Amino acid sequence: MKNETRVAVIGGGPAGLMAATVLNKAGLAVDIFDTKASAGCKFLVAGRGGLNLTHSEPAAIFASRYGNNAEIFQKILAGFSPHDLCAWLRELGVETFIGSSGRVFPKDATAHDILKIWVETLGRCGVAFHYQHRWQGFSQAGAPLFLAETGEILEFPATALLLALGGASWPQTGSDGNWVPILAAWGIQLAPFRPTNCGVEVTWSEHFRTHFSGKPLKNVLLRCGDQQASGDIMITAHGLEGGPVYALSALIRDRLEETCPVPLFLDLKRDLPQERILEKLAQRRGKESLANFLRKAIHLTGPAYSLLRETCSPEELKNPMALAGHLKNLLIPISKTRPLAEAISSAGGITFAEVTPDLMLRNLPGVFVAGEMLDWEAPTGGYLLQGAFSTGYLAARGLLKWLKTTPPTTARLFLPN
Ligand SMILES: Cc1cc2nc3c(=O)[nH]c(=O)nc-3n(C[C@H](O)[C@H](O)[C@H](O)COP(=O)(O)OP(=O)(O)OC[C@H]3O[C@@H](n4cnc5c(N)ncnc54)[C@H](O)[C@@H]3O)c2cc1C
Structure with a gap:
């Protein structure tokens, strides 16, 4: 892959960080942007009540937890399974254990510990973090635009883009669905956000x-x-x-x-x-x-x-x-x-009809999407984080494949004329 290839991952939650991990391992220059002052704010909130990372049940039962999207998730989870997640965490230095209910938790680490090691590892491997950068859409040339903390609008010359902007619950963590009008303006079908796993x-x-x-x-x-x-x-x-x-x-x-x-x-x-x-x-x-x-x-x-x-x-x-x-x-x-803002997760977002099997937006070639911004829902039990990790992994693999088959000159243009 060419050295000048720069990928922007927007959203530093579990899906974005997993995507950045895969892209970085493949040798790409990766820049992560997040509207908050640090990465993984919702991941930290998830850690407050005991971080349930995934579940140990058989693959078919696991996939069935995604309801109408079970078939889609069967494929997504096959690419990066609960087992793969635990193996990757072990590489990171985090052991896991299976609780009596079959749920999987970190052994001697908090969400804060995991996030710290993960972000530090990515940083050491050359991933650049740009906090307090809120994605605003695209420039005329198709580059992502950001509103920086200084109030400036900055353009980032990315070759490809991976959006992992989250759902719309707990907006104080940065996942406030602000990106909906941007993507809707590009003709992307979005299901309205609705609360799930709520009171x-x-x-x-x-x-x-x-x-x-x-x-x-x-x-x-x-x-x-x-x-x-x-x-x-x-x-x-x-x-x-x-x-x-x-x-x-x-x-x-x-x-x-x-x-x-x-x-x-x-x-x-x-x-x-x-x-x-x-x-x-x-x-x-x-x-x-x-x-x-x-x-x-x-x-x-x-x-x-x-x-x-x-x-x-x-x-x-x-x-x-x-x-x-x-x-x-x-x-x-x-x-x-209870209102969406209080829910553990949200249903709604980009419908699967809008993305290729590799999670690229059909209307915006070169723009991949992952995590809770896609329209899926699952109960608590580790299915939400696993869904974020696995879609982040799949979208990053899809992006790598797309870069290999797309000449660099056209790869810069995400936007249809
Ligand atoms: C109270 C609570 C407890 C939970 N407990 C668990 C649990 O134990 N197990 C489990 O599996 N799941 C749990 N979850 C759910 C889990 O945290 C989420 O499903 C997961 O964080 C989703 O990951 P994501 O990367 O898709 O999105 P997020 O984690 O929401 O990350 C999205 C990121 O995008 C950024 N962003 C948004 N818009 C922009 C923009 N325009 N520009 C730049 N950046 C932007 C946000 O700041 C955010 O950092 C819990 C959630 C809550 C609220």
Whole structure:
């Protein structure tokens, strides 16, 4: 490959950094641009709750987590698999371990440690980092334009471009979807951004909100339509948060587009069958309060009991049959999902119809795209980071292939006349 080839990677998140790693290894001069003052801001946020890097489950099940895009991701993941990710991390000096749920985490390193080693390694290998450079679009000659911190508009003479600008959740990390109008102006089809892996809104009474926000509901089972998820969830001022809620949030979001509210059912005692609960309720005697009785007889915690009181009528609470039914199948009407800005990830962005199998924009030859700016979604469990890493890898490999087959003179022109 010619030495004068310069590639601009725009977006220094996991997808952009992985792409830069591949391009740098191939001997290209790589410049990374990011609007923030440092790389990987969202990666650092992901590290706050325990950095779940990927998952250890078999490839076909892994790919199925990408829903409608499972077939596309089967190919993407074959190029850079969870196994490849762990092997690459080991090269970087980061060991991983598989948790009891099959999720993969770094062994003795934080997100901050990994990012530091990664950025330092890239820097040592000659990758140039340009922070506080916000991509603005293209010059007349087809070169990327940046708004620098100084207020200047700078043009960068890149031979090819790789965009990894992220989705649109947690805009404070730099991924704010600001690039949408730029690409839309070039006729690229974009699906609207929507929250995914997010909390849901429930209209609580003032009393319940004040007293139970921040309290957990332990080991519950949530059901919506034909999907279910279990684990601990959190009562919040706005509704409910937590892993099982996030797992159902895409389905709830889609259903809310057709009907409101969407019924969510909670099993507050998933370890006890309804008949067993009924037997226990039949033993209630004397003047003992219901709260006390339920705590002793079926180990129902304070927040769970209060949720029953919040959602059931006094008559239903007095009726053992109705009460047992509610304990196993408590209806919570969901009025909204939490806003996109709060979601762990976003659905929407560049549709796969707009890119070649190598992730090059069909309308803008020489411009490759990767990461959450593509229109895919997946649950939590390491699928989001793996998706970012694998698409970053694939787009970089595609870019290398494109450079080999494209004469350097035409390679400079991304833009159609
Ligand atoms: C709270 C939270 C927890 C998470 N936990 C996990 C987890 O445990 N496991 C998991 O798999 N995933 C997790 N994720 C999701 C994961 O962090 C993202 O999927 C991943 O960071 C996406 O990578 P990306 O490179 O596509 O985009 P991003 O990481 O969003 O990076 C995009 C970059 O582009 C830059 N940029 C945007 N616009 C411009 C512009 N115009 N010019 C220049 N630069 C620009 C941004 O500043 C940013 O640095 C979590 C996310 C959140 C918010």
